[in-house]
Amino acid sequence: MDKQKLIASLNEIVGPDNVLSSEMDLMLYSYDASLDKAKPDVVVLPDSTEEVSKIMALAYKEKIPILGRGSGTNLTGGTVPIKGGIVVHFSRMNRILEIDYANRTATVQPGVITLDLQTEVLKKGFVYQPDPASQKVSTIGGNVSENSGGPHCLKYGVTSNHVQGLEVVLNDGTVINTGGKARDNAGYDITALVVGSEGTVGLVTKAILKLERAPESVKTLLAIFDAIEDGANTVSAIVAEGIIPATLEMMDNTVMRAVEETIKVGYPLDAACVLIIELDGMPEGMDDNASKIVEICRQNHVRDVRLAKDEAERNVLWAGRKGAFGSVGQVRPSYLCCDGTVPRTKLPEVLNQVIEIGKKYNLPIGNVFHAGDGNLHPLIMFDERDEDERSRVLKASTEILKACADAGGTISGEHGVGMEKLKETAFIFNECDLEFERQIKRAFDPDDIINPGKMIPANS
Amino acid sequence: MNIVQLKKLSYDEVAKCNKCGFCLPSCPTYLVKKAESYSARGRNAITRFAIENKLELNEDTERAIFTCLGCGACTAVCLSSVQTKDLIFQNRECQVDAGFYPKVAKRLVKILEESHNISDEDQEDRAEWQELIKELPEDAFEKETADVVFFVGCVASFFPMVQKIPANMAKIMQSAGVDFTILGGEEWCCGFPLIGAGMPEKLAAMKDHNLKKVAKVGAKTIVFTCPSCYHTWHHFYKSDAKLMHASQLILELIKDKKIEFNKNIKGVATYHDPCDLGRNTGVYEEPREIIKAIPGLEFVELPMNRKFSVCCGGGGNVEMTDPDLSAQVAQTKLASIKAVGADTVLTACQQCVRTMETRAKRSKTDLVVKDLTQLVIEAME
Ligand SMILES: Cc1cc2nc3c(=O)[nH]c(=O)nc-3n(C[C@H](O)[C@H](O)[C@H](O)COP(=O)(O)OP(=O)(O)OC[C@H]3O[C@@H](n4cnc5c(N)ncnc54)[C@H](O)[C@@H]3O)c2cc1C
Ligand code: SF4
Ligand code: SF4
Numbered sequence: 001m002d003k004q005k006l007i008a009s010l011n012e013i014v015g016p017d018n019v020l021s022s023e024m025d026l027m028l029y030s031y032d033a034s035l036d037k038a039k040p041d042v043v044v045l046p047d048s049t050e051e052v053s054k055i056m057a058l059a060y061k062e063k064i065p066i067l068g069r070g071s072g073t074n075l076t077g078g079t080v081p082i083k084g085g086i087v088v089h090f091s092r093m094n095r096i097l098e099i100d101y102a103n104r105t106a107t108v109q110p111g112v113i114t115l116d117l118q119t120e121v122l123k124k125g126f127v128y129q130p131d132p133a134s135q136k137v138s139t140i141g142g143n144v145s146e147n148s149g150g151p152h153c154l155k156y157g158v159t160s161n162h163v164q165g166l167e168v169v170l171n172d173g174t175v176i177n178t179g180g181k182a183r184d185n186a187g188y189d190i191t192a193l194v195v196g197s198e199g200t201v202g203l204v205t206k207a208i209l210k211l212e213r214a215p216e217s218v219k220t221l222l223a224i225f226d227a228i229e230d231g232a233n234t235v236s237a238i239v240a241e242g243i244i245p246a247t248l249e250m251m252d253n254t255v256m257r258a259v260e261e262t263i264k265v266g267y268p269l270d271a272a273c274v275l276i277i278e279l280d281g282m283p284e285g286m287d288d289n290a291s292k293i294v295e296i297c298r299q300n301h302v303r304d305v306r307l308a309k310d311e312a313e314r315n316v317l318w319a320g321r322k323g324a325f326g327s328v329g330q331v332r333p334s335y336l337c338c339d340g341t342v343p344r345t346k347l348p349e350v351l352n353q354v355i356e357i358g359k360k361y362n363l364p365i366g367n368v369f370h371a372g373d374g375n376l377h378p379l380i381m382f383d384e385r386d387e388d389e390r391s392r393v394l395k396a397s398t399e400i401l402k403a404c405a406d407a408g409g410t411i412s413g414e415h416g417v418g419m420e421k422l423k424e425t426a427f428i429f430n431e432c433d434l435e436f437e438r439q440i441k442r443a444f445d446p447d448d449i450i451n452p453g454k455m456i457p458a459n460s
Numbered sequence: 461m462n463i464v465q466l467k468k469l470s471y472d473e474v475a476k477c478n479k480c481g482f483c484l485p486s487c488p489t490y491l492v493k494k495a496e497s498y499s500a501r502g503r504n505a506i507t508r509f510a511i512e513n514k515l516e517l518n519e520d521t522e523r524a525i526f527t528c529l530g531c532g533a534c535t536a537v538c539l540s541s542v543q544t545k546d547l548i549f550q551n552r553e554c555q556v557d558a559g560f561y562p563k564v565a566k567r568l569v570k571i572l573e574e575s576h577n578i579s580d581e582d583q584e585d586r587a588e589w590q591e592l593i594k595e596l597p598e599d600a601f602e603k604e605t606a607d608v609v610f611f612v613g614c615v616a617s618f619f620p621m622v623q624k625i626p627a628n629m630a631k632i633m634q635s636a637g638v639d640f641t642i643l644g645g646e647e648w649c650c651g652f653p654l655i656g657a658g659m660p661e662k663l664a665a666m667k668d669h670n671l672k673k674v675a676k677v678g679a680k681t682i683v684f685t686c687p688s689c690y691h692t693w694h695h696f697y698k699s700d701a702k703l704m705h706a707s708q709l710i711l712e713l714i715k716d717k718k719i720e721f722n723k724n725i726k727g728v729a730t731y732h733d734p735c736d737l738g739r740n741t742g743v744y745e746e747p748r749e750i751i752k753a754i755p756g757l758e759f760v761e762l763p764m765n766r767k768f769s770v771c772c773g774g775g776g777n778v779e780m781t782d783p784d785l786s787a788q789v790a791q792t793k794l795a796s797i798k799a800v801g802a803d804t805v806l807t808a809c810q811q812c813v814r815t816m817e818t819r820a821k822r823s824k825t826d827l828v829v830k831d832l833t834q835l836v837i838e839a840m841e
Contacts (some may be wrong), residue, residue, distance in 0.1 A: 020495060024520040027494040027509055033479050045494060072496075073481040091494035113485055137481045262539050326480050326539025333475040333540075385475060 001062040003041060007250030010044050010086075013054045018045040018092070029069070029079075029087045029377075034078035034420055035336065035384060040087040047092045049167060049175060049205040058205060059086055059175030059449055063325040067451040068113060068203045068320025070139030074146055075337050078198050082453045088203060090141050096120060096171040097206070103181050104211045105164060110141025110204050117209070122286075126211045129156040132414070133322040141204050147412035151247040151276070151321065154175030158414060160195040167206035171445045174273035181208060193440070198416045199451045201444040215280035218315060219290055222307040223275040223297045224268050226251065231273040234300040238277070239344060241296060243289050247278040249321055254331070255366040255379070261330040265320035271303060275371065276321055290318075324368040327378065330398055331364060332381035338397045339415040340404030344374045353403045354378045361396040365391070375413035376404065402427055422457040437460075467511045474511070474687055476540045482566040483534035487528055488771050489778075490539070492788040496761055497524040500544045502536030507551045522560040525551050528786055531735040532775035535782060536767045545740075552658030561741040562781045563769075565657040576648040576666070579618040583645040589623035591618070592630060600629055605639035606707035608633070609679040609701070611670075611693075614649050615810045617756050621817065622810040628833035629685050635840070636718035638709075640683070646673050652692040656777040660696075666668070666733055667697050674701060683709050685833060687737035687809045694741055707746040707808050707832055721839040724756035727828075729835075730802040732762070732816070733769035735826060747808050747832055754839045760800045763828035770796065771808075774815035790819035805830040806835055 001009075003021075010019045019352050020029075020043040030039045038095075041064075046052045050191060059066040065085030072079050079089055094111035101124060108117060116133040118128050131150035132138055144166070149158040156162075165179030178190040185191075194201055225231040235248055251259075251274050256267040267274060276456065277293060279286055308314040328335050342350045351367065352377070358365035369377040378400055382389045401411045407425035411417070425434065437456045444450070463468070483500040484490050489584060490499035497506070497520070509515035516703055525548055534544045555561050566615045589612075590596055601610070610633070612626045626642075633640050642784045648670055651663035682699065684690035685706040693703050714720045731751060737743050744766045751759050764770050773779070773789030793816065807813060807828060817829040 020497075022520045024506065024518070024524065025495070025497060027515050028502045028505055031479055031505065033481060043495075071481050071484055072479075089495070134480070134482070137484050206615060263543060290663025323539045326478070326482055329476050329478050329542075331470075334478055350704065 001030055001064065004039065005045040006062070006064065007042055009058055010042060010055065013058070014044055014046050015335070016355035017274060018047070018433070019043070020045070020369065021253060027080070029170065032072040032074050032076050032077065032079040034077045034080070034418065035334070036080040036084045036305065036419055038080050038236045039084065040078070040081040041084045043087045044091055045089050045092050049169065052169050052205050053173040053175055055086065055088060056171065057167045060172045060447070063447055064453050065449050068110070068141060068145070068199045070142030071136050071137045072111070073134045074267065075339070075415045076347070078416055078418040078451070078454060079145065080419060081424055082419060086361060093205070093454050100181065100199055101126065101211070105181050106209045106211055108140050108207055108209065110139060112140045114138050114140060114143055121211055122214060125214050127214045128211055129153070129210055130159045130160065130162055133325060140207050141218070142208070144195050144204055144207055145197065145199045145412065147418045149373070149375070151249050151370060154243050154248055154370065155246045160192060161196050162210045162304060163191055163207055164210055165208035166191050166194055171447070172203050175205070176405060178378050184213055198455045200455050201450065205330065217283040217286060218278060218280045218314070219286055220314045221277045221290065221293065222306045222308070222317060223277060223302050224271045224304045224306070225273050225301070226303050226377060227301070228273050228309055228351055231275055232351060232371065233364065234275060234297055234302070235347060236344040237296045237300060238293055239372065241292060243292060245277050245293070245372065246280040248275060248370070249276040250274070250367065250369055250371035251276070251324060252367040254364065255324050255328065255368040258327040258330045259320045259324055262327050263319050263323050265316050267320060270281045276317055281348050310372070321368070328366055328381050331406040332383055334382055334384040336380045336382070336393050336397055337398045337415065338376070338378045338380065339413045339414040340409055340411055341375045342404050342407045343374065346407040347371065347374060350376065350407050354400055357396050357399050357403070362393040363392060363396055370413065373413065374409065398424060417455045419454055425457055461551070461557055463510060463513070464506070466550060466554045467694070468814055470507060471511050472618050473543055474504050474508045474547050477501065477542045477812060479505070480539070482537055482539065485680060486532065486533045486537045486768070488529060488531065488773070488789045488792065491792065492570060492785060499528060503528060503548050504542065504544055505584070507547050510551070510558065517555055517558045517560055519560060521561070522555055525555055526781045527734075527778055529655070529773070529774050529789070531771035532739045533768065533770065536739055543632050545839065548667045549655055549658065552656070556658040564780045565777065568653055568657055568780070569659055569662060571652065572649050572666070573662070576654055577618060577651055578614040581618050585646060586612070586617045587642060588642045589626045590630070592624060592627040592736070593675055596636070601640070601642050602644045603641040605678050606639050608638055608640035608681045608683055609674050609677055609703050610613045610640050610642050611650070611684050611784055612647060612691055613643055613684065613689045613810070615814070616685060618811070619814060622813055622831070625685050625810050625831045625833050627815070628831070628837045632710060632713070632719060632802050632840070634838055636713045638713070641677055641679070643673050644657060648661045650692045651687040651696070652688045653777060656761050657697070663696060664666045671697060674699065678732060685831070687734045687741065688811065691736040691741045704761070705746070705808065706742050707743065707750060710832070710836055711749055714750065719836070719840055720754055721753065723839050725754050725835065725839055726756055727803045728758045728760060728801055729804040729806050730762050730797055730800055730807050732772060732797070732807040733766055734807055734812050735769065735771050735775055738769055739767055747806070747840060749834055750836065751806060754835060760802055762796060762800055773819070776810040779815065786815065787819055787822075791823060793824065794819055794825050798825065799828060804830060806830050806832055808832045815839060
């Protein structure tokens with residue numbers, strides 16, 4: 001379809017104010033928080049499922065690539081339109097449609113900011129658990145598509161454990177509803193398939209999310225270690241003891257220093273690493289578990305364990321953790337976050353490998369991650385403008401993911417594959433696995449127009 | 461400024477933006493427009509693409525770059541501390557050189573150069589606000605020498621809606637026995653609008669003139685009711701005098717018992733931190749201490765306060781370049797004020813008062829908007 005005609009048709013669907021096609025606008029939708037870039041042909045900002053359905057039907061008829069975009073904070077090129085086409089920006093579809101406290105569900109449009117929902121339900125003593133560090137900007141549509149996780153997912157599970165139903169616009173514009181407010185649903189679990197599909201099977205226009213009662217009490221500990229191995233061993237020892245804290249986060253010295261530049265948390269800057277351990281739930285038994293954890297820390301040569309005195313202290317500890325990615329910008333302007341997962345007991349070994357890889361490529365690497373899940377996030381710091389450095393970064397990243405896969409882990413904890421890790425899927429899937437994924441994709445999208453070139457590598 | 465110069469000045473800073481997007485929900489113009497070009501991340505990308513010769517400056521980039529409020533909320537949440545507001549103002553200089561900048565900016569410069577005030581009025585009318593004062597002294601607050609110069613600023617001098625601010629400030633100082641003077645027709649615009657217009661080099665003439673006049677009076681202190689004049693003197697003037705915002709001087713007067721409050725003020729009030737006073741110059745506590753010293757008044761904070769305060773919509777010359785956008789930002793601000801249950805919003809800036817009061821009237825929002833000086837006078841009487 002001729003571009004002017006495409007724009008005219010879209011104008012009719014959403015109104016000219018909500019169709020962006022200037023060279024500047026296209027450049028501004030060419031990126032996300034990853035290092036990739038590619039320009040779309042046009043950007044639309046719909047306001048309803050009906051409009052999304054019409055846009056999708058148009059793309060289907062004209063065989064134009066199309067992808068959904070929330071806040072563009074994903075780290076793997078998920079919203080980069082490598083084949084051009086239409087970008088559907090969900091910023092206007094940001095309404096909380098219903099909060100049903102009796103059934104403990106919230107029904108929201110995809111553009112709702114995660115933290116906005118969480119703030120709203122907390123007023124009534126409820127929580128929506130998934131808490132990616134980007135929660136104050138990421139959207140529910142993005143969280144659903146990436147199956148995002150966060151510190152509290154150790155105990156409560158990732159996004160997929162909190163989505164009960166979806167409204168999805170299929171490739172030809174058909175609108176389907178999956179799941180619902182009831183917990184058990186007959187038939188294929190389409191909800192589960194769409195969650196984590198990185199926007200490759202349809203556009204999500206509504207989500208029914210699970211709410212839970214906010215925990216009655218919370219205890220947050222900061223355990224300080226002089227050796228990374230001691231911290232890592234503590235993690236597996238705690239879980240082996242049968243205690244599942246709400247969070248078990250690790251942060252190394254490099255990252256703590258960067259964080260202190262922007263947020264004054266008071267992390268011990270001479271320590272090798274810290275663990276942020278949070279317990280939540282009923283007050284009964286909590287002290288017991290806390291003492292057990294302190295004891296395990298001691299057995300693993302902890303230097304000191306501090307308890308957050310009040311909500312303010314706890315907030316500061318978390319502000320530091322949640323600001324960690326951004327803060328490495330204080331060290332070098334760009335970073336690449338490798339998102340690999342390993343069995344917990346392999347943490348010390350793989351962390352050492354990461355350090356070696358950093359040395360080999362002469363790149364600073366910081367570590368801040370969901371240790372309880374074995375989900376590593378080595379942050380390789382560099383300057384995107386330096387071509388040589390950039391190519392070393394990509395090599396180092398591949399080696400780190402290989403190390404994770406070799407240790408019996410995987411190449412994505414929660415940030416997805418996108419276009420950044422297509423090659424690395426070979427570390428964990430064989431050709432049969434990948435071909436089956438392609439079959440599923442074809443069942444939803446035979447013309448390969450929905451976020452093409454993402455998540456599954458093309459047939460070799 | 462051309463692209464080569466922009467690269468020298470801005471490239472390293474803008475490269476620190478790693479596109480994380482954390483600034484999106486803090487940028488008032490993005491919250492209204494919901495498109496990337498109206499966000500801090502988008503505006504940084506424009507600067508970066510322009511420097512890398514991937515994007516030409518044109519009418520589109522003009523719209524994006526000249527609708528920034530200069531509020532600085534983006535930097536307050538940016539973990540890489542990217543100085544987005546400064547980058548945008550530097551980009552504006554480039555836009556001006558490329559010929560893509562709002563017509564109103566061009567007119568503004570001409571007016572400032574010819575009339576020395578933003579309203580294109582006769583300078584002699586600068587002290588018209590004095591007519592609001594019943595017991596005006598013979599010298600009409602214009603002395604040859606004084607300890608303190610009261611720098612009134614253009615907006616409060618010429619816009620009737622806010623002329624009571626300098627009148628009230630003068631009354632406060634008068635009753636506290638402060639030895640002060642105004643510069644009257646010899647006060648020129650501080651030049652702040654020129655920075656927002658992308659023509660900071662034109663500020664020099666105004667700066668030189670104002671510095672000379674203050675020196676002649678021999679004042680050791682200059683006091684401002686306008687946060688933007690105060691901010692401009694702080695960051696762009698080199699003056700030996702002590703610079704004080706009105707709220708700082710008033711608090712001193714309260715502490716020294718030079719002014720006393722006799723009247724109970726009823727109601728629930730909140731405080732809006734003006735961007736140029738709070739985030740951009742660092743004055744957060746003095747206004748709050750004054751409010752807490754007022755008998756009777758109940759005080760509630762806005763959820764986004766101090767460093768995270770949300771602009772009223774009146775910043776960055778946007779009121780001139782895109783009045784609708786400015787009004788929409790103001791409307792959002794009013795909603796957040798009503799949400800905390802306040803019947804009055806206090807602030808310490810004539811521009812914030814104008815923006816919020818105008819919007820409240822137009823949208824029939826039941827809200828009283830007051831400058832601190834007015835509150836203080838009411839409680840003194
Ligand atoms: C500093 C920083 C910290 C982060 N921390 C975490 C973390 O702790 N945990 C974590 O899991 N992630 C984290 N992320 C990654 C990112 O924030 C998450 O992946 C988030 O869920 C993306 O949300 P978004 O709204 O920005 O989605 P986008 O980036 O806009 O989109 C992500 C994907 O979802 C698709 N998509 C978006 N909306 C729709 C829709 N309505 N229908 C269909 N497809 C759609 C897009 O096509 C794309 O493939 C972090 C990112 C940054 C920059
Ligand atoms: S300006 Fe700061 S907060 Fe905004 S995208 Fe860039 S790095 Fe992130
Ligand atoms: S200064 Fe204010 S308006 Fe401008 S980009 Fe930053 S947050 Fe947005």
